[in-house]
Amino acid sequence: MSELFLGVNIDHIATLRNARGTQYPDPVHAADIAERAGADGITVHLREDRRHITDRDVYLLAQTLNTRMNLEMAVTDEMLSIAEKVKPAFCCLVPEKRQELTTEGGLDVVANEQSIKEACKRLADAGIQVSLFIDAKVEQIDAAVRCKTPYIEIHTGQYAEAKSEYEQREELEKLKHGIAYAHHAGLKVNAGHGLHYHNVKPIAAIPQLVELNIGHAIIARAAFDGLAKAVTDMRTLMLEARHATVNG
Ligand SMILES: CC(=O)[C@@H](O)[C@H](O)COP(=O)(O)O
Numbered sequence: 001m002s003e004l005f006l007g008v009n010i011d012h013i014a015t016l017r018n019a020r021g022t023q024y025p026d027p028v029h030a031a032d033i034a035e036r037a038g039a040d041g042i043t044v045h046l047r048e049d050r051r052h053i054t055d056r057d058v059y060l061l062a063q064t065l066n067t068r069m070n071l072e073m074a075v076t077d078e079m080l081s082i083a084e085k086v087k088p089a090f091c092c093l094v095p096e097k098r099q100e101l102t103t104e105g106g107l108d109v110v111a112n113e114q115s116i117k118e119a120c121k122r123l124a125d126a127g128i129q130v131s132l133f134i135d136a137k138v139e140q141i142d143a144a145v146r147c148k149t150p151y152i153e154i155h156t157g158q159y160a161e162a163k164s165e166y167e168q169r170e171e172l173e174k175l176k177h178g179i180a181y182a183h184h185a186g187l188k189v190n191a192g193h194g195l196h197y198h199n200v201k202p203i204a205a206i207p208q209l210v211e212l213n214i215g216h217a218i219i220a221r222a223a224f225d226g227l228a229k230a231v232t233d234m235r236t237l238m239l240e241a242r243h244a245t246v247n248g
């Protein structure tokens, strides 16, 4: 069986940093920890409104990553120019709506075929492997093939947000069908969005998948797994300072 890679999305380390305007927690540090823990790649979504990852993060990560960067971005001239400068290993083109809480669906490649095809060519000419973030729909997969992208990333959001086990099984079947179809069409297929510790296994079992990109759930888990040590460390520091005053 072929390997399944994990791309760790570190956007929400930046969300936490930006919430206070501090310099910590730094996504560059997070990427280093994720890589040491076995991440096969680091994913960052440079949103047009820069709500989490910033240009500074992208440029620094490009210099410091030991694995490979997967830069998610909207199909705009500004983003394409940044990608041409940064030259990440992968660029995943995603749809963006200004007010959305998170990416709500896949890219509409059918409706925007010409501009997406041009973007794919521009990125390929810069030596970047392109991926299109799309829903598991045959017409979108066919359009992705026409755009000559080597990769697609299948949007797993509807599966992740399913309201019942029945709905989730239905969404899983749609994903399996789309992924097999895309693989047969010659595309390399990744998947991601909304995957977490309780829903990842059926997706990871889909044999044609090359990589899963997972972010929010990993960062959320990290907060809880690290909380006890963070409290202990703070308490130790405080008590050391107090003892130094009392004894010194
Ligand atoms: C394209 C995608 O699914 C993720 O990159 C996701 O968009 C993470 O960023 P947000 O949480 O800001 O949506």
Ligand SMILES: NCC(=O)COP(=O)(O)O
Residues within 6 Å of the ligand: 009, 043, 153, 191, 192, 193, 194, 195, 213, 214, 215, 216, 217
């Ligand atoms: N492309 C999906 C991604 O990078 C991670 O999405 P999420 O796990 O933060 O929902």
